[in-house]
Amino acid sequence: MPLRLPPLPALRFFEAAGRHQSFKLAAAELNVTPSAISHGIVGLEEALGVELFVREPRGISLTAVGADYLSYVSEAFSLIAIGTQRLPNQRADRSVTLSCAPTFASRWLLPRLGSFRARWPNINVSVDTSRRQVGFPVDGFDFAIRMSRAPVAGTAWTRLFGERFVPVCSPAYLATLRDERGVPSLRRATLIHVNAASEDWQMWLDATGTDGIDTTGGLHVDTIQLAFEAASMGLGVALGRKPLVDGDLASGALVEACAPTIASTTAYWLVSTENADSAIRRPELADFRRWLVDEAAAFDAHADAAADGDLAAHR
Structure with a gap:
């Protein structure tokens, strides 16, 4: 007997809304209306016979059942994303997708991106500066650049500079x-x-x-x-x-x-999914990571030298 699955589009709505704790943010991410998210989740709750969210005037929150179910749904979407990436010839183009803050993108990353494009002209780079959390690999991002005091468990973090x-x-x-x-x-x-x-x-x-x-x-x-x-x-x-x-x-x-x-006390970190064989299957990721880390190291060394000069000047 085939497995009984709930409506898959509604599951996608639920995963995004649960991750954001917001119907509005989930709708913006999935390019649908908040009403569509709300109706889809109501239908999912009716199909499952449980309440997944608590609706309050100031917003929504997951019920205990909803929080438990979200962990399974998120893992399932992650497995689908990983399996899709592993398909042979699944990506005819070579591309890298990156999430980062808009000011960092415009003032530090984009002025340096020309050197990457000159060295690897066949690798397409997509930069997303929207303000939203990134789930690896569900959201389709390869990397994110984030500010933090220390690495966060569950993903691979490489310090760039402060x-x-x-x-x-x-x-x-x-x-x-x-x-x-x-x-x-x-x-x-x-x-x-x-x-x-x-x-x-x-x-x-x-x-x-x-x-x-x-x-x-x-x-x-x-x-x-x-x-x-x-x-x-x-x-x-x-x-x-x-x-x-x-x-x-x-x-x-x-x-x-x-x-x-x-x-x-915080620093910029390059964040990616912990997937040991991704560099083998998609060498463009290793190329981009190595280039970005080298650019950051060169900048950091120059900035340290300039800082030492400023300190000496003010003594």
Whole structure:
């Protein structure tokens, strides 16, 4: 007797909604409407005879039964994805898919991607900067670049480099911060905050031993890119994150408002699925990983040398 399976499209809806804990985010990922997700899951619950989600005015959450079932469904989709990748000649094209933050993509990755394309012109690279969690290998991504203090179990993590923080503003705004001795003072500044950043002004102030500055006010934005743009427009002082701010400093759109430069406690990591034979079956993944790690190492070595030079200059 064949196995009795629930509706497979509804299972896909359930897996995405359970992973995101949101019908809206699941709908955006699968390119359907939230109503379609909701109706599909209602049908799945009726077919199974159990309640998978608790619906509340402020959102949804998995029931205990739903959380247990999600682990099986997610594993099943992972097995299907792995099996599909293992099919002979399944991928006539050679491609690499990567998920990363938009500011990192535009300010660090894309300027370097030309060297990869020049060396491997037949490997297509797809960069996704949408704000969503990535499930390996269910979501079809080969790699992700994430900020973290340490690796997370369940996937393969390779450290690329850390950020370095320094206050930045426009040249004209810097002139307004100088005291009677000509020394810039952050106490005169409007601080520009990034709401989603795990490390922001309070970290820099604590690390430098700077006190007497109110971090509750100022201008609040939701992306690093907006913070840099606001600073270049003279709206205040942003916490510059090297290497993301390097282009603005080189062009003169932004200048360092004060010293010193502080190393972050988090770092950029290259994340991928733990699959030992993927490099054998898809050598383009090994090529991309090796190129990206080499690029990061070269950048990190240059950044360390520059940081040592800055430290010596401020002694």
